[in-house]
Amino acid sequence: MADAPLFERLCLIGSGLIGGSIARAAREKGGIARRVVAQSRRPETLARVRELGFADEVEADPARAVEGADCVILCVPVGAYAGVMERIAPRLSPGCVLSDAGSTKGSVLRDLQPLLPEGVHLVPAHPMAGTEHSGPDAGFATLFEGRYCILTPPEGTDPAAVERIAELWRRCGSSVEFMDAATHDKVVAIVSHLPHLIAFTICGTADDLAEETREAVLKFAASGFRDFTRIAASDVDMWRDIFLNNREALLEMLARFTEDAQALARAVRWGEAGFIEDRIRRGRRIRRGLIERKQA
């Protein structure tokens, strides 16, 4: 890349799938950062990051990691943000852009804004990319290519800071979109968090069945159940934190879904064929909408 890099010193708090992928993208694509600092509190992860060599510096202490950085991106489960912010806030450099890669955005404002030092710009981001794997080995430079990245800067955020984070994600290959945090949290509650809650739940429901039936379930899992378990193979800490940090929107969507499921169940019980057909047709219509947008 001929461009000067967007940042001189990019600090990634957390070196798992997301942090490791941003670091690799910065190295392989260029134009993102002159130096990359990868932080992890776990010694094994740090050692592995050193071996993999995708960062210029590795650091255990988040407070030391952020020193002198003009961009800091939190790449840890969202439940860890408040604790990390307490450690790093006093060491953030003036003019630094503080961003993140978490799946909930209201919680980011709640946890980061109160401690945000004067002159540090907060630009929360949610790259809509991931795999079912985690840890520093799971990352790769092309993870974000062709995926959306949603930015939810609070009103009044310095436009130049917002643009630098937007450009970072464009250089990672993503399409950048803007949304307010509340809308973001509602949208991801229905497209991602509720499906995961359902997938985790139905796996447990199956696991509770009598021994003989459970064996048959595992044997005959048809495509329906397989798609659910694909979702269910996700990182425990990340999803626990997502559920806890998008509580309101998730419970609201689950309540709506449960009402709708009960209405369909009632139609099944009472043999209301027309109602059932209507629900199936609506599913197909949404499906068509997704295909037209080439998302399916």
Next chain:
Amino acid sequence: MADAPLFERLCLIGSGLIGGSIARAAREKGGIARRVVAQSRRPETLARVRELGFADEVEADPARAVEGADCVILCVPVGAYAGVMERIAPRLSPGCVLSDAGSTKGSVLRDLQPLLPEGVHLVPAHPMAGTEHSGPDAGFATLFEGRYCILTPPEGTDPAAVERIAELWRRCGSSVEFMDAATHDKVVAIVSHLPHLIAFTICGTADDLAEETREAVLKFAASGFRDFTRIAASDVDMWRDIFLNNREALLEMLARFTEDAQALARAVRWGEAGFIEDRIRRGRRIRRGLIERKQA
């Protein structure tokens, strides 16, 4: 194939995805039937079956179609079985094996057994294969290859008749398994019918969201929601009939699932991290079980 065909005259009631695929398999693989009769009550479908040429004879009237057949397989939505049986029962040849390809098996006994003529053998079957497409064009000879086919012959069924149907499915490339109808219905309720009910429902829940959010849902549908809509793109008549004909098992599994989802929701509301982690871990465990069985 050097073997003599299993049947002289195989009659398929219904010429959609499943009937069309059995006919094609019989033609391409050999050893299954000397002649194939494909029935459909819809003139467009009959005309198309003639054009596609996958059957030796096509016939609109089910009663005429089954005449002289030594094997009849119902390949229509399970809700149509009772009506079809009324029409065909008086014309079934002595010694004929009557089978089907429906996704519910208790309902098959309920709808077919009372009208079963003396000397006709009932061997219900459920080939666990399908696509999201339907109609005579959707079928293909390899649809059943590598898939399970579950047979649920009632106690006392002629073992020779059971073996001929089992061999038909083996020659279509399937692995044949045996189960009683009640167990079958419970297993498919959790691995297939409940996931479909959930998928249809969540699509409707999303469709009910306010205009702005719905647009964003379609735009940002992450893998979670995509997997759900893949399931939801299924045939309306078939799924209506499945829900109505596996009512007890489906409502039982939905009730269990709903209890489990509410327990998880409660943990989210009250911040019970340990409970949430446990549910996520169980999902991963089931997932691993599936992978070990090479079903995922």
